[in-house]
Amino acid sequence: MMDLDEIDLKLLQALSQDATLSAGALGRRFGLSQPAAWRRIKRLWSEGALSHRRLVLDHEALGFGVTVFLGVKLATKGRVSLEDFERAVTAIPEVQTVEHILGVYDYRLRIVARDISDFERVLRRRIMALPGVGDVEANVLLSEERLPGPLGGAGAK
Incomplete structure (x- = not known):
């Protein structure tokens, strides 16, 4: 199990809601510089806490009701x-x-x-x-x- 601090948890929560957020935007939100946010995100990827980015389709809008x-x-x-x-x-x-x-x-x-x-x-x-x-x-x-x-x-x- 990974050791996650409060900032890591906040980053994971934010990315789970919107995976398109940039490291700069996440850094501003959580009081980090863009490079510090990027290093944390990169570590989360390399340690397996993040594994996929997915696009969620609106099935109903596509005719699948x-x-x-x-x-x-x-x-x-x-x-x-x-x-x-x-x-x-x-x-x-x-x-x-x-x-x-x-x-x-x-x-x-x-x-x-x-x-x-x-x-x-x-x-x-x-x-x-x-x-x-x-x-x-x-x-x-x-x-x-x-x-x-x-x-x-x-x-x-």
């Missing part, structure tokens, strides 16, 4: 069936995330679709045709709030 979380229980378990399922499911463009989980279901998928009938098409023609698929359970997303995560309260005083 329905998000469904699908629990998938594989009918047959084993290393080969897991790998086959993962390889096949990641090739489906409507599947946004694939999470291998512990519990009643083996996987949790986040799927976007234009509407419910489009989701039904994806479910019937793509998901249910995947190798090893047994039981599924769909939960339609009604609303979503982005929570700050474990660093949300840290350094926000």
Whole structure:
């Protein structure tokens, strides 16, 4: 585990909300020079606290008005069936995330679709045709709030 001070936590929180912030802007916000802020950010990258920059698409604005979380229980378990399922499911463009989980279901998928009938098409023609698929359970997303995560309260005083 990394040793993070209050400034590191503030930098991580700010970057998790807006990864486009410059070292200069972050330095001004937290009382650092631009080079000092850059050194800290570079260290956070090199030590693995930061690993990706992602662009978040507005699915609804792009015509995908329905998000469904699908629990998938594989009918047959084993290393080969897991790998086959993962390889096949990641090739489906409507599947946004694939999470291998512990519990009643083996996987949790986040799927976007234009509407419910489009989701039904994806479910019937793509998901249910995947190798090893047994039981599924769909939960339609009604609303979503982005929570700050474990660093949300840290350094926000």
